[in-house]
Amino acid sequence: MSQWTSSVGATQLARLLGSQHSRGGTVTPLGGRRAPAYRSLADGIRLLVFEGRVPVAARLPAERELAAALSVSRTTVAAAYEALRGEGFLESRRGAGSWTAVPAGNPLPTRGLDPLPPEAAGSVIDLGCAALTAPEPWLTRAFQGALGELPPYAHTHGDYPAGLPALRQALADRYTARGIPTMPEQIMVTTGAMGAVAAICKLLAGRGERVAVESPSYANVLQLMREAGARLVPVAMADRLAGWDLAAWRQVLRDAAPRMAYVIADFHNPTGALAPEEQRRELVEAARAAGTVLIADETMSDLVLDEDVELPRPVCAFDPAGSSVITVGSASKSFWAGLRIGWVRAAPDIIRSLVAARAWADLATPVLDQLAVTWLLNTEGWEESIAIRRSTTRENRDALVDALQRHLPDWEYTVPHGGLTLWARTGGLSGSRIAEAGERLGVRVPSGPRFGVDGAFEGYVRLPFTVNGAVAEEAATRLAEAAHLVASGATAAAETPRTYVA
Numbered sequence: 262m263s264q265w266t267s268s269v270g271a272t273q274l275a276r277l278l279g280s281q282h283s284r285g286g287t288v289t290p291l292g293g294r295r296a297p298a299y300r301s302l303a304d305g306i307r308l309l310v311f312e313g314r315v316p317v318a319a320r321l322p323a324e325r326e327l328a329a330a331l332s333v334s335r336t337t338v339a340a341a342y343e344a345l346r347g348e349g350f351l352e353s354r355r356g357a358g359s360w361t362a363v364p365a366g367n368p369l370p371t372r373g374l375d376p377l378p379p380e381a382a383g384s385v386i387d388l389g390c391a392a393l394t395a396p397e398p399w400l401t402r403a404f405q406g407a408l409g410e411l412p413p414y415a416h417t418h419g420d421y422p423a424g425l426p427a428l429r430q431a432l433a434d435r436y437t438a439r440g441i442p443t444m445p446e447q448i449m450v451t452t453g454a455m456g457a458v459a460a461i462c463k464l465l466a467g468r469g470e471r472v473a474v475e476s477p478s479y480a481n482v483l484q485l486m487r488e489a490g491a492r493l494v495p496v497a498m499a500d501r502l503a504g505w506d507l508a509a510w511r512q513v514l515r516d517a518a519p520r521m522a523y524v525i526a527d528f529h530n531p532t533g534a535l536a537p538e539e540q541r542r543e544l545v546e547a548a549r550a551a552g553t554v555l556i557a558d559e560t561m562s563d564l565v566l567d568e569d570v571e572l573p574r575p576v577c578a579f580d581p582a583g584s585s586v587i588t589v590g591s592a593s594k595s596f597w598a599g600l601r602i603g604w605v606r607a608a609p610d611i612i613r614s615l616v617a618a619r620a621w622a623d624l625a626t627p628v629l630d631q632l633a634v635t636w637l638l639n640t641e642g643w644e645e646s647i648a649i650r651r652s653t654t655r656e657n658r659d660a661l662v663d664a665l666q667r668h669l670p671d672w673e674y675t676v677p678h679g680g681l682t683l684w685a686r687t688g689g690l691s692g693s694r695i696a697e698a699g700e701r702l703g704v705r706v707p708s709g710p711r712f713g714v715d716g717a718f719e720g721y722v723r724l725p726f727t728v729n730g731a732v733a734e735e736a737a738t739r740l741a742e743a744a745h746l747v748a749s750g751a752t753a754a755a756e757t758p759r760t761y762v763a
């Protein structure tokens with residue numbers, strides 16, 4: 262656990278514990294009896310760690326301070342800390358303080374996503390991947406158009422490290438049309454958004470650098486950053502898809518002074534949250550003041566599902582000087598992930614450094630795929646494809662929610678207005694155990710901890726809007742069966758507790 266060590270003050274911890282009560286997230290003691298005060302306090306702190314609201318390895322307040330903030334006796338806090346220590350959720354050093362921890366035996370799947378390759382899925386419903394099938398006939402048309410444009414490129418060596426000039430121009434024009442004046446020199450085409458984030462990490466997030474991330478966040482990017490040797494500093498998302506907790510962000514930017522921060526403002530993966538415009542402005546200001554470069558991943562931004570929702574201006578709109586925000590985009594959700602086309606929008610000097618950083622990685626992105634995206638952007642194909650995407654995704658989302666309501670009525674979630682993912686609290690059961698049981702029953706879901714830093718979110722799974730009504734129905738049926746097995750103790754897994762709260 263090589264994370265940055267944060268601390269949580271007594272007032273802040275009291276506020277977080279209080280908010281558990283208001284959102285119904287308190288711990289129900291087994292057997293229905295009222296738990297002693299120390300036990301409720303210990304369970305409350307444990308839940309905050311599991312939900313990522315208090316990071317792992319965060320320093321807790323001294324017993325006396327917490328007792329005062331909660332208006333309980335110091336003995337109660339001491340007993341709660343002792344219980345947490347006994348269960349492996351707290352580590353203390355005499356005279357130095359106490360830090361949150363996760364028990365050693367707890368399997369922490371803090372790793373990326375591993376969807377099945379399409380040919381291997383068979384009868385398994387694979388909800389591991391938040392990506393849709395191609396919006397035909399536009400894929401075919403785009404490649405027919407691209408083939409027509411190919412001959413002049415055949416006379417070159419075909420290696421365009423910054424991207425084809427025509428695609429850089431088309432992407433720049435799209436930003437300009439959205440009210441963000443952009444030149445082609447500000448665009449670099451990459452191998453998917455992942456290629457963009459990888460190049461940025463190479464430049465900014467080397468070994469030992471602190472990177473602030475939303476908690477939860479997109480599992481593959483977290484894993485990429487871990488492997489780059491970055492030290493992740495988690496910042497909890499606000500409740501109920503209200504976007505970012507600006508107070509928490511300000512504190513982390515000020516205290517940890519991370520080199521960079523990675524955020525998904527538009528239909529955040531996994532929660533689906535949409536950060537309001539004012540938050541965007543404030544986060545850019547706070548990042549600028551801290552000298553932190555903000556990476557804004559817009560991969561999901563075209564997937565507005567509800568008509569009454571207006572997308573706020575992009576994060577980079579609040580950085581006219583272009584020195585604080587690097588934007589990442591992708592054709593994967595707007596069009597098709599099979600193309601592997603992404604891009605970066607940044608100041609020209611940053612783009613030049615990124616192109617150089619990429620030179621010995623993947624060199625460049627395939628020409629034909631770039632021509633296909635250029636064709637789409639220069640015709641009505643892009644907007645028409647997005648319209649298809651939106652209506653399919655909306656139908657999938659509604660079908661999934663409907664099936665969940667009937668089969669898993671005690672799962673909790675806020676239905677997002679866009680994006681591709683639903684972040685579901687699994688009724689107090691372990692998401693990891695549900696994922697394991699689901700795997701045996703023919704449904705694959707990623708469990709919550711994949712989206713957290715160091716073991717948070719045990720009580721969650723992520724469900725994508727990628728399957729139609731009949732499949733969603735079957736998936737929910739299998740998940741309900743998996744949840745039933747976990748609740749009844751019939752699953753085999755050894756270490757993870759069945760319930761994550763009790």
Ligand SMILES: Cc1ncc(COP(=O)(O)O)c(C=O)c1O
Pocket residue numbers: 391452453454455456479525530558560561590591592593598601602603
């Ligand atoms: C926020 C976010 N960023 C990046 C990606 C990966 O994008 P790409 O396929 O363009 O590499 C995803 C895919 O789910 C995503 O949700």
